[in-house]
Amino acid sequence: MTRYAGGLPGVAVAREYKYMCSDPGQELIRQDIRDHGLDRIVVAACSPHLHEHTFRQAVALGGLNPYYFHMVNLREHDAWVHTDKAAATEKAMDLVRAAVRRVKWHVPLEPRQVSIQADVLVVGGGIAGIDAALTLANAGKHVYLVEREPTIGGHMAQFDKTFPTLDCAACILTPKMTAVKAHRNITLWTMAEVRQVEGYVGNFSVTVCRKPRYVLEDLCVGCLECIQACVYKQAKVPDAFNLGLGKRKPVYIPFPQAVPQVVVIDPETCIEFKSGKCKKTCVEVCAERHAIDFHQKEEIRTIQVGAIVLATGFEVFDAARIPYYGYGLYPNVYTALEVERLVNASGPTGGEILLRDGRKPATVGIVHCVGSRDEHTNRYCSRVCCMYSLKLAHLIKEKTGAEVYSFYIDVRAPGKAFEEFYNRVAEEGVIFIRGKVADIYPAGNGDGRVILQAEDTLLGMVRKIPVDMVVLSTGLEPRADAAAVRRLFNIGCSSEGFFLERHPKLAPVNTFADGIFMAGCCQGPKDIPDTVAQSGAAAAQALALIDAGVVELEPNTAHVVEDACSGCKTCIPLCPYSAISFVEEKRAYINEILCKGCGTCVAACPSGSIRQNLFEDEEIFDEIEGLLVPA
Amino acid sequence: MYDVRRTLKFQRDADPRWAEEVAARPGCEGLFSCQQCGTCSATCPLSLYMDLGPRRVIALVREGFRKDALTSQTVWLCASCYECDVACPRQIRLTDLMGSLKREAARCHLYPRRFPVPVVERELCEVISHGRWRPESWRILGAVLRFSPAELCRLLCRRGGLNPPRGFAGTRPSDRRCP
16 A cells, blocks of 8 residues: 555555554654655545544644645545445545645645634523533523523423432522523523524524513512412312423423513413403502513513533423323323422422322332333433433322332333432332333222233243232423424434434534533433532533634535626525525625535535635546546 | 153353344344343243243243254244234344244254144144145144044044054154254
C-alpha cells in the first residue's frame, strides 16, 4: 500500500505508521512537511469524523494551511465493510489515488468566527429542564424556561416515592421548583410552546407562543378562593394530573405545590367560555386583585439565545394498545402511574390504595414489560419499569398487606443500591414469577377479580392467578409530537424516535445541531439520577459554548459566482437551512454562517454558478477520475 | 417398571450445528431471538397437555438437544392455531418451527414413546416421502398394533373368543437416526 502510494504522480513521500493520530505520528507529519517541503497532505486511516480535526491541527503546526489536508476513510469505507482482503486492498489503492488527485486542487481556507449570545433557552420543565435551568442560572446566565403545562415539575411531580431510597418525590422536587420561580436569572414561561427556531449556533432567534391561562400571573397570589367560589359546587372534570382518577373544577391548580402558584381556567369546561352566561363568581371573589381575565389572548415572544437545552421528556405507553391486558375494559386494571397517584398522600384517595369500587385489594398482580421488549409495541427496554415495579410492590405491601405477585421476564436492577432494594422487596414476601403475562380475563363470578395467565418459566408450568388489582408497568415512549419538535430544532432521532445524540459514548448530550443540547428522557428512557446527571452535563456543554465567546465555523460553505447567477431561484426552496436569500440585483445570496455545506444548492444550480469550498468541481471530478482510472 | 429420566445434560449430547441448521429453515429464523418469556406456553390452548411447552422446546432446539426436542409430545400436540405466533413479543413463528420439527421427526423416525398422535402422521409421511402404499385395513391394523397391541388382543378375544397369540410382544419403533 505504502509502496503503491509512494509511486503515485505528485507524491513526494509515503509512510506507514501504526498510530498516526498519536503525538509521535503527528510529529512525523510535521517533520515531513519541514524536511520534504510538502504542500499537500493525505492521511488514509480511520474516519474524518474522529481525527480530521487532529490531523488538520498537525498540518497547521507544520506550517501549512489546515485545508491542504485530506483524509481517506479506509476503516468504515473499506476495512470494516469487506471480507475479501485482496479486493479491499485494491479498493484502498483506488481511494488513495483519488485523494491524491483531489488534494492538489485544495485552496487555503480560513474558518470564520462568530460571536455568541449569552442567554440560554431550556425547553421542558420536568426535572431535567429544572436542573439544567438552575445550573445555568447559578452560573450567571439568563435562562428562559419554557413549559407547555400550567406548572413545571413534569412526570416526577406525579410520583409518590423514588427508588431505591424511597425518598418522597415531591419533597425533593418542590424545593427545586420554587428555586426556579425565585431565581432572578430564570424567566419561567408556563403554558408556552416554541413555535419557530431560526439562526445558528450562538445566535438562535426563537419564537415562543404563550397560551392564555385566563388568569394574570402577576396579579394572582394563589389564594385559591376562586376555586372555592366557582359555580360548579362539585368538582366534575377528570383531573389530568391524577390521570382521571380524581376530579377538578374548570378553574383549578394542577396540584398543591404547583409552580407558578397560579390557578388556570380550562376554556373547554368553563361555563363562561361555553355559553357566556356564567355568574362569574370567581371574578366576584377576586374583585380586589382583578387577576381573572377571560379575554386573555395568546402572546408571541421572540428571544435571542446562544444555546438551547431540550428536555422535552417522555410519554407513558398507552396500555390500551395491548388488547389482551384489558386496560380500560376491566376497572381493576391500572397503569403504574395511576397507582403512583393512588399511593400518593395528595392523590385522589388521600394515599389509600382503594379500587374503583372502594375495596382494598387483597391480591395484586404487577405485570412488567408492558409496551417494552415487544416487537408489537416497542423493542427497547424502558429501563425504569423494573425498579418502579419493585417500589410499587413494596408500597402496596406496606400500605395494604396484600399478596403481591410480580410477573417479570428479567429483573433489571443495575444501579447503585438497586440490587439491594430488589433483595429487600423479595424478602418482604413479594412473589416473583418469571414469565410474561399472556392473558388477563375476568374471574367470572362478578366480584371484579381478574385472572392473570402466565407461564411460570422457572417451574415450567402455566399458572392462573386470580387478583383484585392489576398494575401494568408501562414503558416510556417518545412524545407524540417528538417528530415535530425534531423538525423545529433540526435534530435527528434514533430508530425508536428518541432524540439522537451526536455520539452514543462521547457526546451523549450533544445533538447534530451545534448549540442544541438535550437532557433527560427525550434522549431515551432513564431514571431520575441519570436524568439529573445528564441535565448537568447539558448545562455544562452550553456554558462551555457560551463562555468561549466566539464559535468557529467550518469553511466548507457554498457561495454564488455572482456574474453567472441568472436569478432563477431554484436553490432557495431547496436549502434545508434557509441560508439562501434573493437580493435585488437578481442574484442569489448565501449566508455563509447559516450554510452547513450540504451541497444541495451546488448540485441543483442549473447554471453551475454555485460553488462550494472543499467540494469544488475540479476537486470532485479529479477525485472521480482518480477513482475510476488506474494510474 | 420405573421410567427414570436423566436430567443431567452433557455437552456431548448437544449439537449446536443442528440448532443453526434449524434456524436457517424458512420460518425458523427467529429461533435465537427468543427471550424465554413464556408467552407462547401461556397462550397455547394445548400447553396443559404438553410435556414441555413451546418455550422449552425452543430452549432445547437452540441448545441443540435434537433428540429431546424431536421426541417431545409438544411437537405433535401443536394444532397450528397460531395463538403463540400472534402473541410472541419477538415475533417468532413458532407454528412454522413446530411444523419443521414435525417433518424432521417423521423423516428420521423419531417419535415420543407411548404417544398416539404420530401414528397417523407417520403413516402419511411414509406414503408421501417413501411412496409405500398399503391397503387401508393393513394400515389401521399396523397402527393399532404399534399403538396398543394389548387393546387389539382384548378386542379380538372379546369378539370372537380367540386366544391371544403366544409370545406376542408387539413392535416398538426404534430410534433410528436419519441416513
